[in-house]
Structure formats: structure tokens, C-alpha cells
Amino acid sequence: MATARQTILVVEDEQAIAETIVYALQTEGFGPVWASTLGAAREALARGGVALVVLDVGLPDGSGFDFCRELRAQHAVPVIFLTARSGEVDRIVGLEIGGDDYLTKPFSPRELTARVRAVLRRGTTATTAPVPPGWTHDAARCRITFEGQALDLTRNEYRLLGVLLARPGQVFSRDQLMQAAWEDPGAALDRTVDAHIKSLRAKLRDAAPEADPIVTHRGLGYSLRETP
Ligand code: CA
Numbered sequence: 410m411a412t413a414r415q416t417i418l419v420v421e422d423e424q425a426i427a428e429t430i431v432y433a434l435q436t437e438g439f440g441p442v443w444a445s446t447l448g449a450a451r452e453a454l455a456r457g458g459v460a461l462v463v464l465d466v467g468l469p470d471g472s473g474f475d476f477c478r479e480l481r482a483q484h485a486v487p488v489i490f491l492t493a494r495s496g497e498v499d500r501i502v503g504l505e506i507g508g509d510d511y512l513t514k515p516f517s518p519r520e521l522t523a524r525v526r527a528v529l530r531r532g533t534t535a536t537t538a539p540v541p542p543g544w545t546h547d548a549a550r551c552r553i554t555f556e557g558q559a560l561d562l563t564r565n566e567y568r569l570l571g572v573l574l575a576r577p578g579q580v581f582s583r584d585q586l587m588q589a590a591w592e593d594p595g596a597a598l599d600r601t602v603d604a605h606i607k608s609l610r611a612k613l614r615d616a617a618p619e620a621d622p623i624v625t626h627r628g629l630g631y632s633l634r635e636t637p
Contacts, residue, residue: 414440419442424445436522462488465490466494477490493513543617544622560612565591572589577632
């Protein structure tokens, strides 16, 4: 590899798991640094240059969730969670916590390095604009949930909603939405956007009948409510 080794901070208290991860990352050309406690992780982050954090949820001196929130307040560094419980997954992918991806234990070292690469390639876009409460957006799996319900979306609906979710409160014109969400915007019409907004609203109503998260701005376009 021509580029310098990217530093990956591995926060994991189980030595056997940590060693497997460190070895796999080294083999793939990364520069892993192991921290077995949150205290050690803080010190490693303070030294700077960390490209990504692999973060266990259960650690001897605190929770990986709290640590991720703390981290998010100061750094844009991407985080991949390691979790032993699949029930934690929805909290992780919810940007309420700010995880970029997760792996459920046990996982293969190959799977981990593939995720590390994918998240680094994607950059930190998944976490730069926190989604509003009630939403989760798992960009790696093209999955959006609203009020705990997974939405069954068509490709264009997913992309349209993804654009709105990335900037809550911002008003997008129909043209902007089309440019951002359609592969061939020239072939779409303004009313295509309206039709997709309509079908999106119907699906959101199914998920949460009381909520009406998409706002129409007459003559301007649409936005997503910042608060439920
Ligand atoms: Ca642990």
C-alpha cells in the first residue's frame, strides 16, 4: 500500500477478541491500536490521528453507547460497534447514538475488515447530520425506520427520504429533490416528486398514524420536521 497505515482504535475488553481484530486489521494494512477500557480509549483519541473506532458496547469502566455520544460531541470519527446482543442493534444504527455500522458477536475477522473499509470509504456522512428523534437510517443496508417500524420503500422513495433525513428542517425544492434522489432527473416531472411524497406519507402514516413528519411548503417544496 502506498498510503500510510490508517490508525484504527479497537476498544474491546476481551483480550482474545481484541487480538483477533488487531491481527486481522494488521494483515489488511491498517494500524490498529488496542484499548481495553474507555479510559485508555480516551488517551488514544487524545493522541490524535484515529481514522475509525471499533467499539465494544460492554466495557469495564462504562458503556460504549455513552462513549460514542461523548465522542460525537468532539469528533467526526466513524464508529463501528461490536455487540453481543441483537436487541441493541436498533439503538446503534439509530443516529441517536451515532454509530456508523455494527457487528454482532461472533463475527468473522474478514467481515470486520470489510466493514472497516466500507465505512472509511463512505466517510462520516452517516453521522454528520443527526437524524431527528424517532428515526433511524442505516445507510449501509439502505434501511430507514420510523417510530420503531421498518419502512418498506421503493428505491426512489428511499433516496428521497434519505435526502430529507440528511438535513432535517431544510426546505428542498422539487427540483433539488429530483436532482438528489433520481438517477435520471431529466426523465422525471415535478409531479413525480409529489407522487412519491404522497406514497411516502402513506407509509409513514402506517408506521405512526399520529405523526406527519414531512412538511409541505407551498410554492417552495418539502422538509422533514426536526422534532416529532
Ligand atoms: Ca465487553
